Amino acid sequence: MTTLRPARLNPGWLTAGIGAVLVALIAGVALGPVTLPPGSVAAELLNLLPGVNLTSGLNEREIAIITELRLPRVVLGLLVGAMLSLAGGCYQGVFRNPLADPYLLGVAAGAGLGATMAIAFRAGPLLPLAAFAGAGIAVVVTYLLGVAGGRDRSSATLILAGVAVSSFLAAIQTYLLQRNVDTIREVYSWLLGRLATNGWHEVTLLLPYAVVTTVVVLALRRELDVLSVGDTEAASLGLHPQRSRMILLAAASLGTAAAVAVSGLIGFVGIIVPHVVRLLAGGSYRSILPLSLLFGAAFLALADLFARTLIAPGELPIGVVTAFFGAPFFILVLRSTRRVSV
């Protein structure tokens, strides 16, 4: 029997990731203007599973706070964090670039323009759809330009196409804002990201896309390791590098666009979470991607908890919280391991 240990998902880290998600879930549901005991919260959450019937000791009003107010918001935070981190890790692998984030190919600018248009033209209810469409169109245009522009279809061409498309869309967005100054505040608050929920509406919008993205990206995680030797060598190992790359980018962009549509532009999560995971748990995408999913989910749900409790009843923009707590933590991890690589 062999004693070789290939890079695979370490069960210890997997357990830690699931634990982090559970802690974020229970803390997020328990804490707020009315503090509920964590044990009772856990019991009520288990009661949502079929066939479970525990006594939590909570009254109906408290149960309603859990199932109708807090749980949807926490679940939305988990889903958005999972999507942004997973997509970020995926982009970093596809482009072999540590600075890649899920907004690289124009998702942010496209969604921003879509949202600005929805707000400026007083079509608020259509905002998620407009942001999603804007993000999707931007990525497709970037991809077509990148493929047409470079004979070798190198990733640098694609990144440059993303820069061009983003600048173009940002120019239109700025023009629209100038013409509709009264909407600046609303647009700005959307750009900073927020996890406001209206019951389970946002969660049900995002969930189908999140499932597709997760299944596709995780299924191809080993191919990302193969792609790290470059396209020529990956091809000599039997892969279709262009095809794998396109599928991965399409899946990651879909999840990002859906997340952005319901949460606005939350920065920092998609770039930092995969790096922290890489530094702590090793450089194989077979562990980076699933762990980014879990820790990204937990991180964003906890960040949202801070955002809504720190200056209650007011609320901080969640992007401020992710950067304020995430950046020092990242520097700490960086200093203790002293290497960043993709």
Next chain:
Amino acid sequence: MLAVEGIRVTLGDAEILHGVDLTVASGEWVTVIGPNGAGKSTLLRAVGGAVPSHGKIIIDGTPTSALPRRRRAQLVATVAQQPVVPPGMRVLDYVLLGRTPYIAPLGRESADDLSIVEQVLDSLELRRFIGRELETLSGGERQRVFLARALAQGAPLLLLDEPTSALDIGHQQEVLELVDRLRRERALTVLATMHDLSVAGEYADRLVLLAEGRVAADGPPAEVLTEELLALHYRARVRVIAGEFGPIVVPVRLS
């Protein structure tokens, strides 16, 4: 084992290979030599399927055009001229990538894959490096790891593009001796490119001299490494001296 018939390769607007014929018998070591820009690496890349080509490439009786990519990767393994060194990747995981053509698209490596890799690592004396990151190895150690990945592919045809260009003279000999031993042990067929003519002649059964995208000479080292041919195609003035394992090519100053 390998038959190349009239292949043409165009990169950008330039045709690099203008109809090259080449055969390599099973178990044979053929080295392609030629001046810079002659198309040596392009020829290897075409055989490996890394660049598209016109003409016929037949491996083990099957035209490569009829081979799915994974099947082709089970028959041909390549060590590139300057392989990409993925940052942060450990030697073991790098060598395991060689098993990719055998792992189902959504699967993971089997116990068989691991034991094949283990055997390759032992045979190349790389066992003690498995936990090290590739970046931290010396040039000679890295070259052995690149070779290990190619061997893990279990392909009967091994393509080596300038396998020793980054190595000092001692490590060059070490790596080439290793390739020769592995070739005998595993009944491999080797197609290589090389710059150093004397070394190329010492290890290959046959040399193919490529010049401006065409085969200029093809035969045993003593027939290809002649002062006339080298003067004509390399525009070099050399002395060729008979050596123990093949001709020794010594450059001589022009004036």
